[in-house]
Amino acid sequence: MCRIGAIKSKEFFHPSAALHLMLPQQEGHDNSGFAMVMQDLAGVFSKHKDKPLLSLACTQKGAKLVEDYMEANDFRQLAEWIPRGVKNVKLDIKAMPYYIFRNYDYPEYYRDASEEAKGELLLDTRLALRELLEKQEQGYVYSFWPDVLTLKEIGDPWDIATYFKLWDNNGDLMAKNVVVQCRQNTNYDIVRYAAHPFFLQGYTLCANGENTFYTKNKEYQKSLHRGYIGFESDSQNFLYTLHYVLQELKWPIKYYKHVITPLPFNELSLRSDGAELRAIRQSLGSLEINGPNTVIGMLPNGNIITCCDSKKLRPVVVGGDGTMVAIASEVCGLNAILPHRNQEQDVYPNEREVVIINDALEVERWKQ
């Protein structure tokens, strides 16, 4: 079972906090990888927060392919962080030759473009790079977005952290928001793209569970948006629906829950907004999820949300102190990084609840 987690803090923190959140949660041979998305960065990239940051893992040839493409498309390189891995044969990591995290300036003709147009450009660029690398099997591109960094690798999370020197806090890599997960999709072929969290145009998501409406969701999502691709994991469905409801339909966040776990018809008829909710259930029936699931999502504005499926068959807990709030599948993760918080204030969201944490670390919880 995946354990998932997220940390949101008023102060910049080091990714080792995410590891401390996740490692106590390990059960059996769970920990088969490490993946995190960091948002609102400090350190190496602090000077270019408004400029897109590319996260990729590739071969030397892949790096060249990417460089050529970016140059041909008028992206100008700004800052860069290329971690030099610790070479130790005893480390359990299936490392790629290169990990590149690079800030770019927009092409000149895009500098005055709207945020929306820039967002489309960044997506198209990521999709083009992915296709380029995939075709020649030269690497993986995970995200290309301002102030967002994605790191994913296969192996033991502890060893992966050692490899990337994530245990040593030298101030290079800091963030206020992190979404994290420590398991590769061991049920199928191990594919780097199948590891959560997934990212699309400022939306990050990871999920714990199994979406038994995967086929239904996938068949519908495929025709909704050019960015809804891959489907290496049934949890990508959650991200694409989040993106579709918020970014494409531009509906308020509370309708995300109504789309993925609609209320039963007999409850809809009792609600004052029953007509709207019924219309949503009707028209977005193919995006309903089923099976046991818990979702953690991070929005472009930095807010972090969590909710469960309507039968609540997978656990999640939210807890925090004044400066940091964390979400984890198991409470032992929270105890590791927030031992002095008031546990009585921990939130265990129920099957109809959504929890949102904003930048002021206010924990908002409401019922569907």
Added chain:
Amino acid sequence: METIKTQDITVNDLPWKIECKPDRCTMCGSCVAACTFQAIMPAVERRSITVSTGHRPEPSQKHSAVLTIKQRNNIENACTGCGMCEKICPNQAIKPVRNPDSRFSLLARKGGSPIKRGGRTSLNSGRTLDNIIVGRISQMTDPALDSERHTFDILAPFGRVLMPHELPLSVVNGTLNLTAKLPPVNWIYPIIFSDMSIGALSTRAWEAVALATAYLNEKHNMPVRMSSGEGGMPVKLLESEQLKYMILQIASGHFGWNRIVKAIPKMKVDPAGVLIKIGQGAKPGDGGLLPAAKVADHVQAIRGVPKADLMSPPNHQGLYSIEESVQKMFLSMNAAFKFRVPVAIKCAASATSVSVYNNLLRDPYRICGGFFLDGIQGGTGAANEISLDHTGHPVVSKTRECYLSAVKQGRQGQIPLWAGGGIGLTGNAAADAFKVICLGANGVFLGKILIQLLGCVGNEHGRCNACNTGKCPAGICTQDPRLVERLDIDKGAQNIVEYMLALDSELRKLMAPIGNSSLPVGRSDALVTTDQAIAEKLAIQYVC
């Protein structure tokens, strides 16, 4: 001694032979009275008996006239194998036996007239659905649900569903508000009692189905809907609260609509829907026929017609294209109920179904509220045998093709797909419904199985299927008052209700192991098949 005339029809030429045991028969006459086809009659036979009663053989021959039951040896009175004689005989003295050497099909086109009958196709009763298994069982990661304990949303849409971006919604203070009216959509039980008219059915049979429908709704909270069939319904029902359980059908004869239209101002509630019947799976391209023999007084009254053969043309006269039918027929049916009642269309499954469905999906008025596909295994009250056995199209692959075609366009679910024609053919409608739903149907419709629950004994192997004759021995497909009396309405309705309650439990028993609390429409990943050709055609997993 008589000379053999080879052209003479004898009992051995007929599909069923009556086997009568004279030693058990008491000549009570019940079988003769019960046989609606007059296939048997009392007769006197001359018998020659040789007896010897002494210690030594002293044979003497005696001739006597004895009463017996004799089978008529003509085509008009051929035994249909319905077995009413066996059912009524107090002594188990008589029964029909299938005759494998029957020459009936060669002899029955007397007068140059095609063979007519009711029932289902006899040649195409192969079952794709029995080769499909619900094979994706939740184990470990996705625990199965508990069919007894969990709640399940077993409902299907009837009505036109809009694409998400087409919804007239605006955001006010962080809340979505509908700013315009949506096309009407009724969420109903995913099984519709299919269209069998008053006329094709006896009033009692129709009433039993209507009674079961109302009972399921009002006592068991199962929103099952019943389609009227062509020919309308009693005005009393049109003006009652129970109209909300009925789907009004309009077919090419437009029978009964004069009364329906006149009743509209007096309707207390809206009907559940309107179903435009273009074609029927059992006899595609062949119009309906209600023989004059079945046009009884009440049928004349309901349909507003004289006693005559009532022929529904094979197509809707005056409609020459899909676009035209949408513009004229859909719009006028929608307008009749002020756009409050969904209007759907029923077509015989055909090699061309996907193109019709695609066209409807692009309807600019967004008023086509359902696409009903009727397969070759559908039943009918009367048809030419050549249509029943040699025309039509299986419904399973065609439903799947329609669904996948909608998927390709991102339009699945907008015009709900309903499949029928052979659902429940082998007795388990829940399993059939579930599998067709996983392949992309929103729901299914049942007809034949309902009348079987009322007592119909017809089957795909040539038993009875005399729905066209007006002599239905079960009192179901006849208007003869003496025959209709044979049907106990309450018992018939009870059989349907009990079957549906069991079906509901069985649907849960299938939803629970795949871990779904709402209908798995299009969840083809839940199905596997042991037949490679089926796997390939339906795009489901092949297993062995």
